Amino acid sequence: xxxxxxxxxxxxxxxxxxxxxxxxxxxxxxxxxxxxxxxxxxxxxxxxxxxxxxxxxxxxxxxxxxxxxxxxxxxxxxxxxxxxxxxxxxxxxxxxxxxxxxxxxxxxxxxxxxxxxxxxxxxxxxxxxxxxxxxxxxxxxxxxxxxxxxxxxxxx
Amino acid sequence: xxxxxxxxxxxxxxxxxxxxxxxxxxxxxxxxxxxxxxxxxxxxxxxxxxxxxxxxxxxxxxxxxxxxxxxxxxxxxxxxxxxxxxxxxxxxxxxxxxxxxxxxxxxxxxxxxxxxxxxxxxxxxxxxxxxxxxxxxxxxxxxxxxxxxxxxxxxxxxxxxxxxxxxxxxxxxxxxxxxxxxxxxxxxxxxxxxxxxxxxxxxxxxxxxxxxxxxxxxxxxxxxxxxxxxxxxxxxxxxxxxxxxxxxxxxxxxxxxxxxxxxxxxxxxxxxxxxxxxxxxxxxxxxxxxxxxxxxxxxxxxxxxxxxxxxxxxxxxxxxxxxxxxxxxxxxxxxxxxxxxxxxxxxxxxxxxxxxxxxxxxxxxxxxxxxxxxxxxxxxxxxxxxxxxxxxxxxxxxxxxxxxxxxxxxxxxxx
Numbered sequence: 278x279x280x281x282x283x284x285x286x287x288x289x290x291x292x293x294x295x296x297x298x299x300x301x302x303x304x305x306x307x308x309x310x311x312x313x314x315x316x317x318x319x320x321x322x323x324x325x326x327x328x329x330x331x332x333x334x335x336x337x338x339x340x341x342x343x344x345x346x347x348x349x350x351x352x353x354x355x356x357x358x359x360x361x362x363x364x365x366x367x368x369x370x371x372x373x374x375x376x377x378x379x380x381x382x383x384x385x386x387x388x389x390x391x392x393x394x395x396x397x398x399x400x401x402x403x404x405x406x407x408x409x410x411x412x413x414x415x416x417x418x419x420x421x422x423x424x425x426x427x428x429x430x431x432x433x
Numbered sequence: 434x435x436x437x438x439x440x441x442x443x444x445x446x447x448x449x450x451x452x453x454x455x456x457x458x459x460x461x462x463x464x465x466x467x468x469x470x471x472x473x474x475x476x477x478x479x480x481x482x483x484x485x486x487x488x489x490x491x492x493x494x495x496x497x498x499x500x501x502x503x504x505x506x507x508x509x510x511x512x513x514x515x516x517x518x519x520x521x522x523x524x525x526x527x528x529x530x531x532x533x534x535x536x537x538x539x540x541x542x543x544x545x546x547x548x549x550x551x552x553x554x555x556x557x558x559x560x561x562x563x564x565x566x567x568x569x570x571x572x573x574x575x576x577x578x579x580x581x582x583x584x585x586x587x588x589x590x591x592x593x594x595x596x597x598x599x600x601x602x603x604x605x606x607x608x609x610x611x612x613x614x615x616x617x618x619x620x621x622x623x624x625x626x627x628x629x630x631x632x633x634x635x636x637x638x639x640x641x642x643x644x645x646x647x648x649x650x651x652x653x654x655x656x657x658x659x660x661x662x663x664x665x666x667x668x669x670x671x672x673x674x675x676x677x678x679x680x681x682x683x684x685x686x687x688x689x690x691x692x693x694x695x696x697x698x699x700x701x702x703x704x705x706x707x708x709x710x711x712x713x714x715x716x717x718x719x720x721x722x723x724x725x726x727x728x729x730x731x732x733x734x735x736x737x738x739x740x741x742x743x744x745x746x747x748x749x750x751x752x753x754x755x756x757x758x759x760x761x762x763x764x765x766x767x768x769x770x771x772x773x774x775x776x777x778x779x780x781x782x783x784x785x786x787x788x789x790x791x792x793x794x795x796x797x798x799x800x801x802x803x804x805x806x807x808x809x810x811x812x813x814x815x816x817x818x819x820x821x822x823x824x825x826x827x828x829x830x831x832x833x834x835x836x837x838x839x840x841x842x843x844x845x846x847x848x
Contacts, residue, residue: 280456281791281842285784290843294779316783317800317813340813342781343843404783 283394284401289347292388296346298353302334309419311339311411313403318345322411324419331360337408344392344401349408351389361416368409375402435733439740444732445823447472458793461828461835466611466639466772466819467797468661474728475664479721490716491690491707505716508723509706515726516656517647518673525679525709526719527670530638531561533657534605536672536709537634538565540682541655542603548574550602553631555580555588556809557610557617560802562636566605575602582809586613586762586769593622601631608640608651612803612817613762614745614772616640623652632678638662642821643741643770645734648673665725666718672709679705686711737822741771744820744829748773751833755840761815771820774801777836780843782816788842789816792835 305323312319318341325334335357337349352371356364370384371392378396380386395405445451448470453460462470482504488497490505509521518524527533546552552566552575570577578601580593597604604626608619623633634655637646641656642663648656655678660669674682684691684702688711693701702708729737746766752758757778763769777785786798797817800807807813818832 279791281788284787285842315799316781317804317807318783319813342783344784346781398787401783401787 280394280397284398285343286391286394288388288391289351290343292347292350293343296337296350298336298350298357300336300338302336305334307415307419309411309415311407311414313341313345313407315400315403316342318342318404318407320345320349320408320411322349322408322415322419324412324415326361329360331358332356332364333358341407342401342404344395344404345407348392348405351392352408352412355386355389356412364412364416368413371409372406375406435731435736437731437733439732439736441823441825445825447474447728448823449473449476451823455793455795456791459831461792461794461824461831463818463820463824463828463832464795464797465642465821465824466662466801466817468667469642469664469821470823471666471725472664472728474724475666475721478724479666479717482717482720487717489713501716501720504720504723505714508719508726511723511726511730512671512673515646515730516641516673517649520676522705523673523676523679525672525674525706526714527657527672527709528668528715529661529670530636530657530659531565531670533670533672534562534634534636535565536685537605537655537657537674538569540685540709541632541678542566542569542575543573544681544683546573546575546602549576549600551576551578551598551600552603552605553578553580553597553601553626554605555593555607555617556582556805557586557588557613557615558605558607558803558805559611559636559638560804561638562605562607563805576600579805580606582615582806585764586610586615586806588615588617588622590618590621594625597622597625597629597631599629601626601629603632603634605634605636607636607638609637609643609770609772610803610806611639611772612801612806612815613774614639614769614819615762616644616768616770620650620652627652639770639772642729643734644738654678660718660722660725663725664728665722668715669718669722676705679709682709684708684711688712690714732822738770740822741820741824742766744824744826745769745771745773747826748818748820748829748832751829752836755833755836756844757840758836761810773818774815775818775836776812776815777840777843780839782814784843785816785836785839788839789832789835792831792838794832794835796832 302323307324320339327333335353370381380390486500488501490502509524632654635653637658641658656673661667691711759776761774782798
């Protein structure tokens with residue numbers, strides 16, 4: 278498989294074309310905005326946590342490249358139904374995969390493993406990470422208010 | 434006027450990096466609006482300084498210092514010749530175009546602009562010709578106004594005539610848009626501005642590397658540009674200003690080399706241009722920039738411009754056949770330099786850039802530090818191709834093939 282095919286796995290292109298959980302959440306309890314100024318990617322994340330602290334519903338909107346959009350879509354699928362603690366653990370696992378190029382053994386990533394190839398493209402790691410950093414921000418600081426996340430400060 | 438025949442193969446041999454492969458394919462470097470590649474002549478000049486006469490300038494009685502001073506100051510003379518200036522005292526070396534604009538915003542803007550005075554810029558500007566003026570506005574209460582662009586990426590000259598008036602104290606305008614390649618009729622704007630006594634700064638970062646430049650014909654009061662976009666090293670910018678403006682302006686940065694005398698209470702300033710070159714300057718890179726100027730002068734900027742326009746015409750014609758492509762900018766080739774900004778339906782420019790890189794084709798994807806231009810089109814980013822003198826028609830073929838490949842690659846997805 279060429280590097281390019283490894284980056285743009287079929288499952289990612291599918292999520293890019295047909296994003297899951299795109300849109301908004303009725304009765305959202307948490308939200309956050311993330312941006313990558315380098316390429317202009319923007320993601321807006323809304324979550325509804327139930328009484329047990331589980332992510333009952335999650336949706337994203339915004340615009341960006343195939344990697345950032347596919348990662349947003351896959352992330353929402355992955356964390357839906359998990360509690361905040363498990364979601365934080367997934368964020369950490371995902372960041373580890375972006376460094377190591379392989380999914381952590383216990384991560385139960387499923388289709389998310391398709392993003393492992395992004396690790397070979399350091400510039401694109403920021404695209405893939407945007408949704409996850411925004412999720413972390415939403416869960417940590419995003420109750421009722423919106424918070425901003427930046428994955429890259431550079432601009433030229 | 435050129436003194437060297439246009440020999441494409443010989444030109445390419447001068448640029449060692451063009452021999453390398455990227456992702457198993459020959460490098461096709463089409464990101465020249467970001468920075469140009471460097472010929473062996475420039476690299477050799479840089480090495481020669483460090484090998485043979487590395488020394489600080491303007492202060493040594495020893496031989497090496499005198500040689501380095503002479504080589505550094507000789508580049509000022511070459512800049513004078515290259516842009517049709519009058520004297521080396523009008524040339525200030527900075528770090529880059531951005532620093533040169535900031536120098537003017539600080540040293541001229543703070544000293545001579547009053548609250549309520551208007552600074553006029555355009556919607557086409559690079560962030561570096563927007564942000565310094567926003568900072569000045571916030572600090573000094575000047576009013577910042579924009580000449581809008583039209584849908585084809587050219588400037589709305591009717592609006593320019595309406596906006597530029599007696600309250601306009603400074604007009605800061607790009608001569609060529611880095612995002613779209615639009616060539617702005619700067620001489621016409623400058624003439625308009627001068628009717629109202631307006632001082633005119635021309636951002637030549639994209640134009641000076643690609644078009645013949647004559648500051649007198651431009652009618653500018655300040656011209657700024659960067660060495661690294663015109664075959665020179667990074668870390669060198671040029672500010673040209675009418676001598677009397679530099680004389681009247683207070684210093685920008687304080688320190689060594691820019692003073693005449695310093696007591697514990699007070700200092701007096703060195704003569705221009707040294708008043709604006711505080712501290713040890715970028716000696717090596719300025720000297721190497723001299724070789725870049727020689728290289729361009731030998732080819733002749735008319736010939737450089739002609740070559741790029743030929744590539745542009747072919748590229749525009751052939752890219753137009755790619756399914757789903759949007760080409761931004763004017764259809765009038767005379768109104769633009771060798772830049773093609775485009776998008777593909779349903780494909781983010783970042784992904785276009787990635788697929789092209791896989792084919793060895795280096796382009797820029799993003800907002801090009803010109804977000805107002807992107808906002809005008811309601812987009813976040815474009816893919817941008819920018820040519821220079823070493824690019825070839827064969828490379829345009831490689832580009833077009835790679836863009837077709839990108840369209841196919843992302844078109845293959847079954848939803």
